[in-house]
Amino acid sequence: xxxxxxxxxxxxxxxxxxxxxALALAGTKRVLVLAKGGLSEGATAWAQGGIAAVLExxxxxxxxxxxxxxxxxxxxxxxxxxxxxxxxxxxxERLRALGVPFNTESGDLHLTxxxxxxxxxxxxxxxxxxxxxxxxxLKAAAxxxxxxxxxxQSCIDLITGHHQERFSGSGRVWGAYALDEAxxxxxAHIARATVLATGGAGRVYLFSTAPRGATGDGIAMAWRAGxxxxxxxxxxxxxxxxxxxxxxxxxxxxxxxxxxGRLLNPRTGARFMEAHDLERLELAPRDVVARAxxxxxxxxxxxxxxxxxxxxPADFVRxxxxxxxxxxxxxxxxxxxxxxxVVPAQHYTCGGVVVDLAARTDLPGLWAAGxxxxxxxxxxxxxxxxxxxxCFVFGEAAASDILARWDTLEAPPAIRPWDESRVTDSDEAVxxxxxxxxxxxxxxxxxxxxxxxxxxxxxxxxxxxxxxxxEDYYGAFRVTTDLIELRNLHQAAELIVRSALKxxxxxxxxxxxxxxxxxxxxxDTVLVP
Ligand code: FAD
Ligand code: SIN
Numbered sequence: 001x002x003x004x005x006x007x008x009x010x011x012x013x014x015x016x017x018x019x020x021x022a023l024a025l026a027g028t029k030r031v032l033v034l035a036k037g038g039l040s041e042g043a044t045a046w047a048q049g050g051i052a053a054v055l056e057x058x059x060x061x062x063x064x065x066x067x068x069x070x071x072x073x074x075x076x077x078x079x080x081x082x083x084x085x086x087x088x089x090x091x092x093e094r095l096r097a098l099g100v101p102f103n104t105e106s107g108d109l110h111l112t113x114x115x116x117x118x119x120x121x122x123x124x125x126x127x128x129x130x131x132x133x134x135x136x137x138l139k140a141a142a143x144x145x146x147x148x149x150x151x152x153q154s155c156i157d158l159i160t161g162h163h164q165e166r167f168s169g170s171g172r173v174w175g176a177y178a179l180d181e182a183x184x185x186x187x188a189h190i191a192r193a194t195v196l197a198t199g200g201a202g203r204v205y206l207f208s209t210a211p212r213g214a215t216g217d218g219i220a221m222a223w224r225a226g227x228x229x230x231x232x233x234x235x236x237x238x239x240x241x242x243x244x245x246x247x248x249x250x251x252x253x254x255x256x257x258x259x260x261g262r263l264l265n266p267r268t269g270a271r272f273m274e275a276h277d278l279e280r281l282e283l284a285p286r287d288v289v290a291r292a293x294x295x296x297x298x299x300x301x302x303x304x305x306x307x308x309x310x311x312x313p314a315d316f317v318r319x320x321x322x323x324x325x326x327x328x329x330x331x332x333x334x335x336x337x338x339x340x341x342v343v344p345a346q347h348y349t350c351g352g353v354v355v356d357l358a359a360r361t362d363l364p365g366l367w368a369a370g371x372x373x374x375x376x377x378x379x380x381x382x383x384x385x386x387x388x389x390x391c392f393v394f395g396e397a398a399a400s401d402i403l404a405r406w407d408t409l410e411a412p413p414a415i416r417p418w419d420e421s422r423v424t425d426s427d428e429a430v431x432x433x434x435x436x437x438x439x440x441x442x443x444x445x446x447x448x449x450x451x452x453x454x455x456x457x458x459x460x461x462x463x464x465x466x467x468x469x470x471e472d473y474y475g476a477f478r479v480t481t482d483l484i485e486l487r488n489l490h491q492a493a494e495l496i497v498r499s500a501l502k503x504x505x506x507x508x509x510x511x512x513x514x515x516x517x518x519x520x521x522x523x524d525t526v527l528v529p
Pocket of ligand 2: 047048049050252254255383384386387
């Protein structure tokens with residue numbers, strides 16, 4: 001039997017953005033947090049490098065703003081950038097109060113450096129910052145009497161006026177339908193306020209550092225419910241993902257380059273960044289470094305390039321990168337003595353659901369925070385370690401805005417339960433696997449680091465073809481997490497390609513051979529449902 005549950009606030013996602021919002025609301029509201037799979041399976045737990053914050057005496061907010069805008073190729077919203085960066089020190093303090101054991105040196109927070117940052121400003125917990133942050137947030141949330149954490153729930157769609165017992169064409173959001181992964185039952189989780197914090201869409205690409213569940217669910221759900229999305233063509237490729245036959249998506253943090261790591265051509269031994277960005281070398285923004293590696297790989301017919309930090313003392317390397325060092329040793333690579341084979345891989349979704357400074361989306365009753373959004377912070381390319389920060393600032397903002405408006409938020413109407421009367425169990429799960437692989441492969445080949453209009457159009461034709469097949473399948477069979485994800489992955493791919501075709505210039509992460517110049521004025525690619 002499919003059923004309904006009523007809550008004050010529904011939060012979809014248990015990463016940095018969702019848990020920050022939950023903790024900020026729980027003083028006075030009853031909050032339900034849903035997560036697909038386990039509670040720590042989002043990207044937050046995987047973050048390595050750290051969190052950017054101006055904390056060094058010689059650094060200023062203005063420096064951080066400038067670095068963010070340079071990386072974002074001017075597409076950022078300056079007001080948002082200034083706002084977020086000014087909040088960073090307070091966000092770090094809140095995390096310390098929750099017990100996150102940031103590295104210190106002589107009593108001060110240790111700051112590491114990453115590409116695109118003019119100063120040392122990355123607060124970190126060794127090379128596994130995200131895990132420490134996720135654990136601290138989760139512990140606080142689990143201990144809070146007003147927060148219910150429910151893993152193993154795959155949200156299918158947002159509930160809007162269309163799902164009211166008395167049909168209304170309104171886009172007002174009243175929660176979400178979620179599949180219980182164990183029982184297969186679908187529950188309507190009804191709430192006065194809903195916060196989307198579902199992370200990115202990285203798994204739309206064949207090679208990605210993102211976790212398995214990064215299938216763009218929140219972006220697709222919001223789009224289907226009527227919210228605008230923007231800048232979906234701005235997909236960030238991290239320059240240094242481990243190249244290894246068995247381990248496909250292990251990130252080698254940018255902090256390795258921050259602490260002196262060099263990129264070398266494995267055939268010639270040349271430090272090739274000298275030919276691409278003589279001034280910033282390996283610490284140029286990610287789009288520049290990723291394109292340089294891609295060019296080197298294509299020019300020399302290589303499988304990978306080398307990232308080498310073996311010139312630093314072995315104790316220094318082990319001390320700064322204990323997790324990576326151990327992981328690589330297990331694979332037979334000693335990074336204190338040998339270079340690491342690396343390739344670029346998709347890493348971060350800069351575009352997403354349009355939100356304002358209060359984390360409000362276009363839809364009444366729906367707020368959104370974190371990687372599923374386009375807030376104006378990142379522009380055409382995210383500066384390293386600015387995204388966890390965005391999760392904290394916008395998670396808090398969503399909570400503050402919900403609390404400030406609480407008395408004006410109407411009580412939910414009667415909602416129709418999930419209807420399964422016209423579907424049966426699938427007898428052809430192979431379709432899901434086939435379509436999933438196909439999407440990821442053509443997105444990698446046609447919509448990757450360097451694009452052309454012809455390749456984008458090829459991808460668009462395939463997306464149209466698969467769209468019909470997936471919708472037919474969705475209409476005929478009972479939902480499973482795989483099917484939900486495939487439908488969303490397909491929707492995300494469609495939005496990415498449509499956005500990429502709309503941008504007739506090269507800017508930041510969108511580089512096309514057909515329009516190699518950057519136009520004089522920067523404009524967001526906004527898609528309206
Ligand atoms: P996530 O942490 O990804 O959480 C998403 C949540 O939504 C999960 O709980 C998931 O289960 C849930 N969810 C998704 N779909 C559904 C659904 N349909 N139904 C129910 N629940 C759903 N950023 C930095 O600032 N610094 C770093 O050092 C850094 N390192 C990184 C390293 C790696 C390997 C990766 C992949 C990313 C890194 N990033 C880093 C980026 C950063 O980790 C993410 O942008 C950030 O953690 C996103 O947080 P989030 O809360 O938005 O989403
Ligand atoms: C890294 O550690 O290189 C990732 C940092 C980030 O994605 O912000």
